[in-house]
Amino acid sequence: MTGSYVAAIDQGTTSSRCIVFDRHGAVAGVDRREHRQIFPKPGWVEHDAAEIWAKVRAVVAGALAAAGVRADELSALGITNQRETAVLWDRATGKPVHNAVVWQDTRTDALCRELGGTDGPDRFRATTGLPLASYFTGPKVTWLLEHVPGLRRRAEQGEIAFGTVDSWLIWNLTGGPDGGVHVTDVTNAARTLLMDLETLQWDPAALRAMDIPEAILPEIRSSAEVYGTAVGPLAGVPVAAALGDQQAAVFGQTCYRPGEAKNTYGTGSFLLLNTGGRPVPSKHGLLTTVGYRLGGEPPVYCLEGSIAVTGALVQWFRDQLGLIRSAAEIEPLAASVPDNGGAYVVPAFSGLYAPYWRSDARGVIAGLTGYVTKAHLARAVLEATSWQTREVVDAMYQDSAVRLTSLKVDGGMTANGLLMQHQADVLDVPVIRPVVAETTCLGAAYAAGLATGVWRDLDELRGQWRRDAEWTPRMGAAERAAGYGRWRRAVERSFGWVEG
Numbered sequence: 001m002t003g004s005y006v007a008a009i010d011q012g013t014t015s016s017r018c019i020v021f022d023r024h025g026a027v028a029g030v031d032r033r034e035h036r037q038i039f040p041k042p043g044w045v046e047h048d049a050a051e052i053w054a055k056v057r058a059v060v061a062g063a064l065a066a067a068g069v070r071a072d073e074l075s076a077l078g079i080t081n082q083r084e085t086a087v088l089w090d091r092a093t094g095k096p097v098h099n100a101v102v103w104q105d106t107r108t109d110a111l112c113r114e115l116g117g118t119d120g121p122d123r124f125r126a127t128t129g130l131p132l133a134s135y136f137t138g139p140k141v142t143w144l145l146e147h148v149p150g151l152r153r154r155a156e157q158g159e160i161a162f163g164t165v166d167s168w169l170i171w172n173l174t175g176g177p178d179g180g181v182h183v184t185d186v187t188n189a190a191r192t193l194l195m196d197l198e199t200l201q202w203d204p205a206a207l208r209a210m211d212i213p214e215a216i217l218p219e220i221r222s223s224a225e226v227y228g229t230a231v232g233p234l235a236g237v238p239v240a241a242a243l244g245d246q247q248a249a250v251f252g253q254t255c256y257r258p259g260e261a262k263n264t265y266g267t268g269s270f271l272l273l274n275t276g277g278r279p280v281p282s283k284h285g286l287l288t289t290v291g292y293r294l295g296g297e298p299p300v301y302c303l304e305g306s307i308a309v310t311g312a313l314v315q316w317f318r319d320q321l322g323l324i325r326s327a328a329e330i331e332p333l334a335a336s337v338p339d340n341g342g343a344y345v346v347p348a349f350s351g352l353y354a355p356y357w358r359s360d361a362r363g364v365i366a367g368l369t370g371y372v373t374k375a376h377l378a379r380a381v382l383e384a385t386s387w388q389t390r391e392v393v394d395a396m397y398q399d400s401a402v403r404l405t406s407l408k409v410d411g412g413m414t415a416n417g418l419l420m421q422h423q424a425d426v427l428d429v430p431v432i433r434p435v436v437a438e439t440t441c442l443g444a445a446y447a448a449g450l451a452t453g454v455w456r457d458l459d460e461l462r463g464q465w466r467r468d469a470e471w472t473p474r475m476g477a478a479e480r481a482a483g484y485g486r487w488r489r490a491v492e493r494s495f496g497w498v499e500g
Helices: 049-067 109-122 139-148 153-154 163-172 204-210 245-252 311-319 327-335 373-400 415-428 437-451 458-464 478-494
Strands: 005-011 014-022 027-034 074-081 087-090 158-161 183-185 219-221 222-229 238-244 260-263 269-276 285-291 298-307 344-347 364-366 406-410 431-434 467-471
Touching: 005 049, 005 163, 005 437, 014 049, 014 437, 027 049, 049 163, 074 087, 074 109, 074 245, 074 437, 087 163, 109 139, 139 153, 139 204, 153 158, 153 406, 153 458, 158 163, 163 183, 163 222, 163 238, 183 327, 219 269, 222 437, 238 245, 238 437, 245 260, 245 269, 245 285, 245 298, 245 437, 269 285, 269 373, 311 327, 311 373, 311 478, 327 373, 327 415, 373 478, 406 415, 415 431, 415 458, 415 467, 415 478, 437 458
Parallel strands: 005 074, 074 238, 183 219, 260 406, 406 431
Antiparallel strands: 005 014, 014 027, 087 158, 222 238, 260 269, 269 298, 285 298, 344 364, 431 467
């Protein structure tokens, strides 16, 4: 394969995309299609895996057409995907045996408490880096084996395959029932509650505890290697990379050295810090995870902090309060005043995630006086995102000796220069936005291109990364400390609103 392009599939929670990149990392063509969200009961979220596969095929064709590129001009194909979603399918027919159970699904809450026993949610943390929570994949598999009639017997006989979405796509791309390759990568396996972070293999103790037969499991491979060759419309194209979406953003943002971090600002935010070649246990509400692994090289680990409400707070300010008509209006409104007027907004709409994990918290507005206007509130709404990010970074400092040297950012909120400046101020490090905003797809493309020789090494990829904007700290240490102290007091006011 001597093509000049690399394609990346981004299979997300609400839609599937494909982007074709040229060898300089520039976007040549893109296509995107949404899929159905299925809600059988309150708290249950499912996807039709067959529909997802159909949409993926369609966006690949659409992106190639948009780029004016033939399949035989592709050097490689990479995959990035929604994490923690469980798919089980029949090896003989290729049909899913049940809808995919999505990462957001909470049906396994009681099962997770039962699995925790006397050890509680940290039963598997030392091995897997994760707490026992409905968020992760393993308990979802246990639930399906117990509730789909006849499924456990068929699984034990080797008739059923399990995988996260990357596995499902790779299996189908490489032939499905007719020789499809059943693999996953270390970043996706690290989100199942079933993989040992040290050995990078399935953990026998976790499999026994969750009563999951080994016969259904994919082989764990690196994030960048040729898993197999595509068939059908992409015949002959090497399928050569897989990374969970947040890890793909780390790779696309070229956070290859310890201390480099990225934050993705969407409805919520995910901050990942490269901690190097050893997993760093968290005692401060973070997740320990694999960042990526290239071929046979040692893995690179990350600490991850998730924030529930960031962009969603701007939507609330617009839709529920009606103080702006569009999200873009918040920046000039906030910039019309020099500060927040003493007001702080803590968006604990359904509790707080990292580093607190307080399900009893609810949102508060603190520090109100007669002086505060809607402009001050707009500023407080934006600042809530950067203060929450500061708390995650502080937890990372407490967990590891790795210090943040800069923060690379992506996602819709990075268009807000006032927010990005405040983020740099409260972290006291530069905040940098790249030219190519599609960092998840770019990361999958980079990994696939490395595996197939399109790019030589990480230095070449780092050389291709281009900054679009950079914000450097302007706030003095005393002002930063005072503002953070008031924010922390406001957060404490949010605790204990839900009883029992």
